[in-house]
Amino acid sequence: MGVLTIGEFSRLTHLSVRTLRRYHEAALLEPAVVDEITGYRYYGVDQIPTAQVIHRLRELDVPLSDVQRILRTPDPGVRAALVADHLQRLEDELDRTRAAVVSLRRLLRPDPAPIDVELRAQPARTVAAVEAVVRGRDVATWYAGAMAELEAAVGAAATGPPGGCYDNALFEQERGHALVYLPTAAPPRTGRVHPATLPAAELAVTTHVGEHDGIEVTYGALGTWVVENAMSVAGPVREVYVVGPRDTSDPAAWRTEIGWPVFRVT
């Protein structure tokens, strides 16, 4: 009583037979009984809710390994936290999707506005910085925390707008080095905040106006300018948030300087 063949269980849970077998193999959802001789899988009615939870989590693109972790967590509170993590991940993904849509619309607009590029010999400078190696898609989250810590440590002693320095790999969704800073006369050393020296460099600088969604378009235009002026790019890109969220809540008024280290090609 209450024992189901894989086909019956499939009909009741709306998971395909194939998928159920895969979940068995992955030790995600083990049949209540497996006939030793025939290999037939038999499921119990009490496994239906579990199967449904798996189904929903998979619909949210939670990897099987994480589904397993969630299912194996007995404490409902901890389990809820794990689920919440994934919901947060979905939120972040949604933000990225929105940004990509904005960027795409801008890219498909027929006439890109020409950009002003300035070549600037940037001397080395010492600033209060927070740096880390992060994954590309975690940059936004990391940035928020790091900048909050910087503001707390430096605050009004800042002698200019904040900025950052980002490895190229970060833009390719890989891991890379990221650094955010606030310029100040005497950089403190508290928590993750420490003094750091931005090396001197020759920068091709342009200004991106507006929110950061779609900033890639400006990057592309800057890259084109660099190449057409017989130069090549090197090193991590630098951004300076001349006017940013700390200055105004109107994203349309934001001004971001993008500085790409360049060197002249012979």
Place this chain on the structure above:
Amino acid sequence: MGVLTIGEFSRLTHLSVRTLRRYHEAALLEPAVVDEITGYRYYGVDQIPTAQVIHRLRELDVPLSDVQRILRTPDPGVRAALVADHLQRLEDELDRTRAAVVSLRRLLRPDPAPIDVELRAQPARTVAAVEAVVRGRDVATWYAGAMAELEAAVGAAATGPPGGCYDNALFEQERGHALVYLPTAAPPRTGRVHPATLPAAELAVTTHVGEHDGIEVTYGALGTWVVENAMSVAGPVREVYVVGPRDTSDPAAWRTEIGWPVFRVT
């Protein structure tokens, strides 16, 4: 002049070298020049915007084949339509994600309310129907169109609430047969609307209250009931929208009868 190695192009477009090679292989983004002897790929500055468009589209999970189709479309209007299609797909996906989140929350709630199940011998009946073989994830869209056509053809002559009959495969994201109907005395035959006979069946019936997000939980509970009452399920599931969007705009007041064809297990 303006010719870039794959590494330079990678830095300028934020696409990894690997990915660029893959795109070449897929004839998505061919280098301007390929050295016949060394195989080295060289890109032109003018390819940066194209690379960026590809990058954004991929961020939106547009398959490479569709990206190719979009890029090969010369007419900007048609191209915009193709892109709009994918944005629509993203919207639909978002709806499904939302539904899964609601369902998941309900599943993780500790105490599932017990459900009332009624065993009903449903005689055969002839109704005005629209049917098709559709993909599981297109059901919602298909349903909207089909029901609109039914309303237009039958309208006030309906003798009861609308309903549907759905293959199991539809719930597994595969293709399956779907049928929606409005009961009426003399079913017309116009457009996709035609008379159809719902075969007699013994149904295990329960009522789901509220919006359809999370209806899976009710399905699970019904399935458990069926098995615990020594029966098995068969054939496509039937839904009757006793109170639905055509009756009230308040989803919390919706009532959906779920009827699962069952047969007694010896």
Place this chain on the structure above:
DNA sequence: CGTGGACTCTCCCCCTGGGAGAGGGTCCAG
């Protein structure tokens, strides 16, 4: 003019989460 290091090439295997089908064994109702 050499040479070393950075860059690039191709080839192959790995990952996830499935789908498709072959070839053969099992269950059960008529």
Place this chain on the structure above:
DNA sequence: CTGGACCCTCTCCCAGGGGGAGAGTCCACG
């Protein structure tokens, strides 16, 4: 007892990459 539905395992395929091996190329510096 037999046919048809069901179930088993097995191998191969897909997208869209990641990772690394082993070898060839480019170029600036000494």
